[in-house]
Amino acid sequence: MKSGLITDIQRFSLNDGPGIRTTVFFKGCNMRCEWCHNPETICHQKEIMFYANKCIGCGKCFEICPAGVHKAVDGIHVIDREKCTLCGKCVENCYAEALVFSAKEMTSDEIMGEILQDKVYYTESNGGVTLSGGEVTCQKDFALELVEKCKENGIKTAVETNLLMPLESTKDLLSSLDLIMFDIKIFDNGKHKEHTGVPNTQILENAKKLDELGVPFIVRTPLIPGVTDDEENLVSIAKFLSPFKNILYYELLNFNPLGSSKYKSLDGEDKFENARPFTNEALKALEAKLSGFGVKIKVGG
Ligand code: SF4
Ligand code: SF4
Structure with missing residues (x-):
């Protein structure tokens, strides 16, 4: 199949x-x-989508991402997409559903x-x-x-x-x-x-x-x-x-x-x-x- x-x-x-x-x-x-x-x-390929309006600023994705993709630059949540390995840890742990994959x-x-x-x-x-x-x-x-x-x-x-x-x-x-x-x-x-x-x-x-x-x-x-x-x-x-x-x-x-x-x-x-x-x-x-x-x-x- x-x-x-x-x-x-x-x-x-x-x-x-x-x-x-x-x-x-x-x-x-x-x-x-x-x-x-x-x-x-x-x-x-699938990629990470980040909806800033849903983010509650809990910081979980910053802690959990093994590749250091999520960063705060001048107080703004920035995603270094080149480094993302699509492991899915941030998506699974974002309870506000601000982070989602674009496809499955x-x-x-x-x-x-x-x-x-x-x-x-x-x-x-x-x-x-x-x-x-x-x-x-x-x-x-x-x-x-x-x-x-x-x-x-x-x-x-x-x-x-x-x-x-x-x-x-x-x-x-x-x-x-x-x-x-x-x-x-x-x-x-x-x-x-x-x-x-x-x-x-x-x-x-x-x-x-x-x-x-x-x-x-x-x-x-x-x-x-x-x-x-x-x-x-x-x-x-x-x-x-x-x-x-x-x-x-x-x-x-x-x-x-x-x-x-x-x-x-x-x-x-x-x-x-x-x-x-x-x-x-x-x-x-x-x-x-x-x-x-x-x-x-x-x-x-
Ligand atoms: S885990 Fe989700 S809600 Fe928490 S900071 Fe990251 S994107 Fe925002
Ligand atoms: S999918 Fe994995 S590597 Fe990509 S940003 Fe999320 S935790 Fe980091």
Whole structure:
């Protein structure tokens, strides 16, 4: 049996595909989107997260850490992450739960144990399980095992992917799903590389090949103020999608500002800390501009 690194399992999720779903968040990503609202999923290894607002200053982690990772500098709790061996002693002994690991290793059976608790809800709502991340295909073999176990139990499956891996290496996983959701964030290749760390050539090529697999898919663009939300970008994507046969719709996802506290807990910088979600009127205006390109448009949360 395989095991994978998982950051979270969310039950009763309503935003990650049709019906009531359980969403499993995979750790590790092969892109570096500047606005990522799940920064704890980016690194391929688990790391310590420190929530200063929960810390009661008991000093236990300072005493117990064998590597001297926790220090007070000018009265501020500083974490020397390079020295951390991930032994877990500080996490186990922080009763305020200010220190947590960003992920844990779980077997496919352990995850199925969580998934199966809500089977009746998936059936009644036409829901199922969504694999998300991070980037699921970075742990592809584990994802495939999980999908096969869901299938054996009559549970529908979906994936949220950045579609960056060559399709040849992910075809077995993607073709076994009931629904694929993937992003085209920026159509201009140079701008894509600037804001995500990688060019979009492979993603656009994969999108065309994916249309031949016959699995229904939804394409999304997260609306990031000043980066992805310009008309030229969105129109270019809508036009690119218009000949596709298996697309259900093109969805604009409103800006999600919820990553800020997670960035702080990892000593990272949230470049979009002051950005705010788009108003309903602004979303409707964007939706109107994209109608007429032969692809159904939806605006999501
Ligand atoms: S053990 Fe937890 S609550 Fe105590 S000082 Fe360390 S982080 Fe803060
Ligand atoms: S996980 Fe271990 S090494 Fe890392 S900070 Fe905690 S006690 Fe120190």
